[in-house]
Amino acid sequence: MTPSVLLVDDEKSFRLILESALAAEGYDVRTAADVRSGRAAWKQAPADLVILDRNLPDGDGVQLLQELKVEATERNLDTTFLVVTAYADVDNAVMALTHGADDYVTKPVQLPDLLVKLRKGLERRALERQVQALRRGAPDVASLLRRTRSPKMQRVIEMAERVAQSPETPVLVQGESGSGKDLLARFIHACTPTRAESAFVELNCAAISEQLAESELFGHERGAFTDAKVAKRGLLELADGGTIFLDEIADLGPSVQGKLLRVLETMRFRRVGGTQDRAVDVRVISATHRDLSAAVASKQFRLDLYHRLDVFHLQVPPLRERQEDLLGLATLFMEQTARRLGRGVERISKDAADALVAYDFPGNVRELRNVIERAVILETSSELTTRSIVLGGRAPGGEDESAFLRVELGDDGEPPSLREVEAAYVTKVLEHAGWNKTRAAKILGVTFPTIQKKIQDYGLG
Ligand SMILES: Nc1ncnc2c1ncn2[C@@H]1O[C@H](COP(=O)(O)OP(=O)(O)OP(=O)(O)O)[C@@H](O)[C@H]1O
Ligand SMILES: [Mg+2]
Structure with missing residues (x-):
């Protein structure tokens, strides 16, 4: 994508020179001569890079900077701001940086210097995206999943690695609640060479209303509805180049289903209230713990969309069908929790291990993790025993410690605040x-x- 620049400066000759120089460098440049028109230009469309003069006829460029910066943050834009100051002194530099500028240039502006700073700004954006991707745990996810000893799970991982090499192919992940669908989706993203460094963006379709799902996914133009005071990019735009993960897809409302189908067919969409088609390049991974074909049979889910989403199908086996992994995962969660809480728990007793193996974990890996975390909290010795490991809400060791806090009604029969x-x-x-x-x-x-x-x-x- 062509990087966009918004230049706000009241000196006409400066604007003209810079505009043509930056355009020649391949930037998409817009200019404004004062605070008011700078603000208007930004409202119409934000920019990747903003260059602001300090002294503007109708106000202070730094104030405009702060205003735009707040909006950029709210709207998830990682815009770079450069301030133009009259002379290179420490005060000016400190002033610009403390007001949120990423860098500053001094007048008379040396074009090579400015170009370097713009390029650095864009590189920083790219770097920040990578760091975000890493923070999301991309490499950890890969090593976590590859550790599996379960042949069933190994087959799933192999398939996931294969589809990762096909960056456009939609993937549908099915599996019981807590079995690791989320993790598998992140794994595919992390293993897709052309996408791993771009964003992994997630929408939980069950958690929000249909109207909200629509504006979250596609974004909206200014004035599209009462609260739409400014235009907003949707998750699809944020995921451009990367992956969009649609969790609990079976719960997506009918009108958004239709619009999503169009995205999958054309890789184009419109913001809510918009008239302009926008192209995106994303891989769609969807997930559900429900049987999607049953939702199709009962007419809750569109058949055509189902076919578009389920191009490549991955079924995550429930934990009870991966006994080979059970104790390894339990040990991993024990070590992680013990380290985090600074507890000296080191082992799982034989009895406790037997109890874990005998239990069927309806809540899968998530339930196992919760059980172990709580056991580490409760355990006072260096070994997790059947006393601290509480399965299915019961303490197999007899003594009931499952209710760490019991909430009782007050004397007036009312629940506590x-x-x-x-x-x-x-x-x-x-x-x-x-x-x-x-x-x-x-x-x-x-x-x-x-x-x-x-x-x-x-x-x-
Ligand atoms: N192989 C694994 N190794 C380590 N942790 C795992 C593994 N699989 C799952 N987990 C952990 O178990 C929890 C549940 O996993 P995840 O959120 O991926 O499940 P899910 O199938 O998406 O659940 P839901 O249906 O509720 O959305 C997470 O905390 C995840 O990190
Ligand atoms: Mg999930």
């Missing part, structure tokens, strides 16, 4: 941690100052 429950829970965790605030904070997943504040607010201890 959130504040009361929180105070009781924090107390309980503090007691469990022997009033070690650092440990309690870790268990609760909050910072040390937060727990201190809670102790003070609720008058605990």
Whole structure:
């Protein structure tokens, strides 16, 4: 895509020179002479790079910078801002950077210097996207999944690696809740050579209304509906070059189903309220724990869309059909949790391992992870035993520790307030941690100052 530049400067000759120089470098350039028209130009379409003069006839360029920066952040745009200052002094440089500029140039502007800074800005964007992709755990996902010893799962991984080499092919992932569909989708993205460094964008179709799903997916133009004060890019645009993951696809409403079908057929779409067709290059991975062909049979899901999504089918086996992986995963989760919480739990006892193997894990890997995390929290020795491992809400060891906090109705028969429950829970965790605030904070997943504040607010201890 051609990178776009918005240049806001009141000096006409400067605008003309720069406009033609940048256009010659392959930038798509728009210019504005003051704050008001700069703002209007941005509203019409944001830019990848914004160059702003400090002194504008109707205001301060730095104020406009801050305004645009807030909007860019809200709208997930990683725009680079450059400020033009009158002279190269420390004050000006510090001023520009503390107000959110990525860099600054001084007048008279040296074109080579400016071009380098623009290019650096674009590289930073690309780099940030890569870092984001890495933070999402892309390489971890690959090594996690490749560790499997289950022949069934190995076959699924092999198929996933094969489809990764075919970057346009839509993939449908089916499997029980908590079995690892999400993880498999990220794995495919991470293994797709042409896409791995672009975004992996996720939409949970079950969590939102049909109208919202539509504007999230396709974006909207300004004024498309009452709340649409500014135009917004949709997830499809954000996923351009990468992967869009449509989770719980069976729950997608009928009108969005039709629009999605069009995207798959033409790789084009329109923002809500828009008239312009936009091209995208994405791989669509969809997932569901439901039987999609049954949803088609009962007319809840379009047959044509089903065929378009289910070009390549992957079935993630439930955990109970991957016994080979059970104890390996349990150990992994134990080690991770113990490290995170600073606990000395090192082993799983023979009895506890037998209990895990005998249990059928309706909630699959997610349930196993939760069971182990809670066991590590409860365990006081260095070994996880049947006392701490609670399966299916029951304590197989007899003693019922499954309810860490029991919520009881007050004397007036009313349930307690959130504040009361929180105070009781924090107390309980503090007691469990022997009033070690650092440990309690870790268990609760909050910072040390937060727990201190809670102790003070609720008058605990
Ligand atoms: N092979 C694995 N190794 C390590 N962790 C795993 C593995 N498979 C799944 N998990 C973990 O189990 C949890 C559930 O996995 P995931 O979210 O991928 O399941 P899902 O099938 O998408 O579930 P749902 O149907 O609820 O959306 C996650 O925390 C994930 O990291
Ligand atoms: Mg999921």
